[in-house]
Amino acid sequence: MLEHYVTAFSTILLPQNLLAMLMGGLWGIIAGALPGISTSMAVVLSIPFTFGMSPITGFTMLVSVYCGGITGGSITAVLFGIPGEPSAVCTVIEGYSLAKQGHAAHALWVFILASAIGGIFSVFVMMAATPVIANFAMRFGPPEYFALTLLGLSVVSGLSGGSVLKGLISCLFGIFLATIGTDGITGVERFTFGTTILLGGISFVTAMVGLLAVSEVLIEAEQPFQEYKGSARYRGLKEEMPRLSEYKENWLTLTKSSVIGTIVGALPGAGATIASFLAYGEAARSSKHPERFGNGAIDGLMATESANNASTGGSMTTLLALGIPGSNTTAMLIAAFMVHGLQPGPLLLTQRPDIVYGIFVAMLLTNIFLVALSVIGVRMFLQLNRLPYSVFSAAIMILCAIGAFGLNNSVDDLYVMFGFGLIGYYMRKFGFPIAPAVLGLVLGNLAELSLRRSLLLSLGNPLILVTRPLSAIMLFFAAVSLIYPLIKQPKALKDVEM
Amino acid sequence: MKRDEIIVNLVIIAFFIFMLINSLKLHEIRRFGEMGSGFWPILILSTATLLSIILLVSTLIKYLNEKKKASVEASISKEALVDLKSRRRKFALSVILLLIYVIIMPWIGFVLSTLIYVLAFILALEERRKYVLIISPVLVTALIVIIFAKFIVIPFPRGVGIFAAFSRLIY
Numbered sequence: 001m002l003e004h005y006v007t008a009f010s011t012i013l014l015p016q017n018l019l020a021m022l023m024g025g026l027w028g029i030i031a032g033a034l035p036g037i038s039t040s041m042a043v044v045l046s047i048p049f050t051f052g053m054s055p056i057t058g059f060t061m062l063v064s065v066y067c068g069g070i071t072g073g074s075i076t077a078v079l080f081g082i083p084g085e086p087s088a089v090c091t092v093i094e095g096y097s098l099a100k101q102g103h104a105a106h107a108l109w110v111f112i113l114a115s116a117i118g119g120i121f122s123v124f125v126m127m128a129a130t131p132v133i134a135n136f137a138m139r140f141g142p143p144e145y146f147a148l149t150l151l152g153l154s155v156v157s158g159l160s161g162g163s164v165l166k167g168l169i170s171c172l173f174g175i176f177l178a179t180i181g182t183d184g185i186t187g188v189e190r191f192t193f194g195t196t197i198l199l200g201g202i203s204f205v206t207a208m209v210g211l212l213a214v215s216e217v218l219i220e221a222e223q224p225f226q227e228y229k230g231s232a233r234y235r236g237l238k239e240e241m242p243r244l245s246e247y248k249e250n251w252l253t254l255t256k257s258s259v260i261g262t263i264v265g266a267l268p269g270a271g272a273t274i275a276s277f278l279a280y281g282e283a284a285r286s287s288k289h290p291e292r293f294g295n296g297a298i299d300g301l302m303a304t305e306s307a308n309n310a311s312t313g314g315s316m317t318t319l320l321a322l323g324i325p326g327s328n329t330t331a332m333l334i335a336a337f338m339v340h341g342l343q344p345g346p347l348l349l350t351q352r353p354d355i356v357y358g359i360f361v362a363m364l365l366t367n368i369f370l371v372a373l374s375v376i377g378v379r380m381f382l383q384l385n386r387l388p389y390s391v392f393s394a395a396i397m398i399l400c401a402i403g404a405f406g407l408n409n410s411v412d413d414l415y416v417m418f419g420f421g422l423i424g425y426y427m428r429k430f431g432f433p434i435a436p437a438v439l440g441l442v443l444g445n446l447a448e449l450s451l452r453r454s455l456l457l458s459l460g461n462p463l464i465l466v467t468r469p470l471s472a473i474m475l476f477f478a479a480v481s482l483i484y485p486l487i488k489q490p491k492a493l494k495d496v497e498m
Numbered sequence: 499m500k501r502d503e504i505i506v507n508l509v510i511i512a513f514f515i516f517m518l519i520n521s522l523k524l525h526e527i528r529r530f531g532e533m534g535s536g537f538w539p540i541l542i543l544s545t546a547t548l549l550s551i552i553l554l555v556s557t558l559i560k561y562l563n564e565k566k567k568a569s570v571e572a573s574i575s576k577e578a579l580v581d582l583k584s585r586r587r588k589f590a591l592s593v594i595l596l597l598i599y600v601i602i603m604p605w606i607g608f609v610l611s612t613l614i615y616v617l618a619f620i621l622a623l624e625e626r627r628k629y630v631l632i633i634s635p636v637l638v639t640a641l642i643v644i645i646f647a648k649f650i651v652i653p654f655p656r657g658v659g660i661f662a663a664f665s666r667l668i669y
Contacts, residue, residue: 052650165553169510172546176517176539183535190524190535191517214596221592222585225624390623391634394616397596398642406652414600422593430506448538455533 001131008357012365017060020053021366024061025373028068032085033076037396039069039085039272040329040438041213045396047205047336048403055340055355060362062336066329067312067366070272071115071374074305078107087272087311090280090304097296109242110298111305112374114254118306119367121258122265122313126320127360129266133321134346142453143465147474149447152268152324154478157436164482170432174440175447177202184445185452197412204335206404206413207441210420211427211434213400217393218425225390246298253283253299254306261307265314271327272308279307309367316363319344320356324443328435331442339407500561507554514550518543591622607657607665608647613639643669 011017024046031042046065050058073085078095091111098107140148153175157167180191181201192198247254257279264275283303284293293300315327323345325331337344342352349356404417427434458464466472521543524536599615616635625631646652647669656665 048646048652049650051652163553165549165556169546169549169553172542172549175542176514176546179539179542186535188524188535190539191520218589218592221623222589224581224584388620388625388627388630388634390620390625391616391630391638393623394619394634395638395642397619398612398616398638401599402642402646402652405654406646406650409653411600411604411655414603418596418600421596425589426506430503451538452533460533 004353004357005361007354008361011056011354011358012060012361016053017057017362020057020061021064021362021369022373024064025068025366025369026377028065028070029072029075029370029373029377031065032069032072032074034392038212038216039066039073040208040332041216042069043329043332043336044205044208044213045399045403047332047339048399048406050336050339051406055342056358058336058340059355059359060366062333063316063359063363064366064369066333067119067309067363068370068373069329070309070312071112071119071370074111074115074308075108075374075378078111079104085272087276087308088304089273090276091301093294094297094301094304097294098298098301101296103296106242107296107301108374108378110246110301112371113242113247114302114305115309116367116371117254118258118261118308118310119312119370120364121255121306122262122310123360123364123367124313125262126313126317126363129317130321130356130360131349133317134349137322137346140346140470141468142450142457143468143471144474146447146450146454146465147471147478148268148322148324149443149450151474151478151481153436153439153443153447155268155270155481156328156439158481158484163431166430166432167436168482170427170434171436171440174437174442175444177207177437177441178444179448184449197416202416202441203407203413204442205339205407206416207420208332208335208438209400209403210417210422211424211438213396213403214417214421215424215428215434217396217400218421219428220389220393250299250302253286253303256282256286257303257307258310261310262314262317264307265311265327266318267314268318268322268324271315271329272311275311275314276304276308280304313363316359320348320359321346323348323446325439328438331435331438334442500557500564503557504554504561507550507557511547511550511554514543514547518547588622588624592619595619595622604655605657606661608654609639609643609665609668610657610661612642 012021027046028039028042031037031045032039037045042065043062046062050061053061070085070087073083073088074091074095077083077085077088077091078099081092081096081099083089083092095107095111098104153171157171158164178201180198182188182192182199183190189199260279260282261272261275264270264278265272280300280303283300284290284297287293287297287299289297289299292298311327315325315330318324319330319333323334323343325334334344342348342355400417400421401414404413405411407413424434427437454464455462465475518540521536521539524534524539595615595618599611603611613635616638617631620631620634647654654669656662
């Protein structure tokens, strides 16, 4: 194992990879900080940049965008009170209160360092857990895989904010999209309606670009014209350095939140938003000064920030070890793996250890890098909000077109992107969450294939899914994750769309 | 808004039923003892149809309840109506411009279509500052061409005839 780490470190330290990390981190923070661009959208928009790169350089860039996006979302949350990301909602509550009291710089420091602690903690967990889980998953048969995908899909449908019914319909729509094209087992064309465009199925990247990015630009385009998105003043980053005693006092909160973040991140379907809500809730429950919550509680800010960054390592563990995306953004990364001809899952660790260990090291270094980037760049990121927003929207649209076109160099894909852009727009307008559809599209094929293989194994007896203990347990949790939100849904989650 | 929701629900149900009917044809295609190509789509689409019907019914109930409560229908204020019209216009313009961009790209090439699209789109977003209108389309197009056409070498459409000749001057 050691030789893999040595190789990975020496590869990631190559100038082109460090440059990719720098560019990815910068773009991630910028995208996260701008309210119109989510982390998953930033990752999707970065995929075309990786077309010409080697897989390891490409992934170094993509994981930097991912980690940077989560961090960047909190900058606007602290300074403007606008969550750049849904996962930064609790950061707004505490961080913005601190900013209003004139301690914006202090809040920035606290969140930047807490983010790094959460992020680095989760990377170490990822390094330790991925090989173990991947090894364990080697024993998974088709029924276990079917149950696992179902678990991921039901968690994301149940917890993606708004109505569970709409979440489920959105998810089923995504799974349906995955059935379009030639059936891998019988070779029959499904739902192609005689066109050649759909013969190979719907490309993940094209559909995601449309559903996530184009629809978001269309929604933003409707808003009344704004010269800029906002502006804030703060001073004294040097004067408000956090004291070590603050960290000593809150070490338990930081550790607990990082653990919560990593575990929630690793659950298929649950991402940074749920992680930050749970950690924030736990910090409020166990705090010595619960009365400070809502008025700039340092421990609350630490909890939410360390948890949402810790979710990145957790999500990546599930992605690399099982091939199941732990969150919306890691679903985009699955698409990137496929673009580079790789299949994430237990076999990746043995077939391409350079990629897996490379990603470990890249994420570790990115988290350290991000502290420096955030501190140096904070002033610059604030200026970015003064760039004309209309031009941003236009540039994002062009990037979407390049992402859709560049995959197969085909203009047909641009029409597919356009269609999905419209579908995504109406889904958002009528409260259908996008995340379940995207996850359904990504996992639909795996779910179908594993179900069909399971039934082949059992000669058509569906009981095979519940008589094997592991698959039965996962199916049980899948059912719970759908029923639980119907009975009791965290109030804050109802208003958040992921 | 509720009325729009009901219409959307009906469209969704129609879509799922249409696809369900199509998937029934696939059910025949299978080897002995195997789950055919149609089984999974039928399972997914019938569940989706059922859930959409439940959603429609619950929306209808909410709609009727609200109608009962609000006997005097709240009229939309003049400002809200103007705002709604402006939103719809901007959305329609954005969609049409994107479609035109996709249609004309193979004919006039990536560079020209992008240049025109950026200018048209920011105008549609009500950008009126002259320096932004002049500088940004050129800047955005130049940056994109340098990164994606020169550096990453994506073979963007060059257009036909004179447009192709123009595109070749650039990439």
